Amino acid sequence: MWIYEKKLEYPVRVCRPNPRLAKDVITQYGGPDGELSASLRYLTQRYTMPTNQAIATLTDIGTEELAHMEIVAALVYQLVKDAPLHQIIEAGLDGYFSDHDRAVFWVNSEGVPWTAAYVQSKGDPIADLHEDMAAEEKARATYENLINLSDDPDVTDVLRFLRAREVVHFQRFGETLMRVQDYLQCKKVY
């Protein structure tokens, strides 16, 4: 069960349209290392985790990633909402506009739609947790690229928040991996 809370985890207030930046940021919505991949990966891997502790971590981080997906959507939405058509064309978003107008859709910066092939659910907790740690580092690296590409301080501020969360998630997955390894080791001994 999930409950919706009528607020963003971190506020998004963009002052001027910037479809060029929207085109970059959208990859964290529907790109390989984006928030849709993150949330769905953790929320589906949790079913076959061997310990209650690991299930809790995947449930909670997966849930926070859903909130991050909403933050990224808010960024994209506000960056294109009032953008004039000529700006959209100059940004190279005209192909996107043909299919989606100014709606938010899961694509990467080059317009490639999201695919489940970006994620894995292996049924092997050690393999899955290693994937999760790598996913957090890839998301962190993507946010750093986006921070370098951003020319809007309001957007950069939000990207910094999201980047910092990936670092925390990486840490928690690392701790979970150690706990799961200990658990599997104990099971072998007895």
Next chain:
Amino acid sequence: MNKEQVELLQKLRALEFTAIDLNLFLDTHPECQEALHDYNRIVKELADVRCAYEAKFGPTLNFGLSESKMGWRWIDGPWPWQAGY
């Protein structure tokens, strides 16, 4: 959204963020009494701020977790992704 609503919402957001971070920490450090104590304290503070916010600006949660005393205000905007939230 007026200044008072923005400020109260920011207070709610800050407290809930602390709760999120402590929650994740406790998931991998369930034996840490200090974090557990902080978490339980934040839960109380968060409930008070939520109560104050909702009395003025309507429910923040759906599906029975927030009362809607003055009419059905869940459907009122602005929604979170609209500017100024």
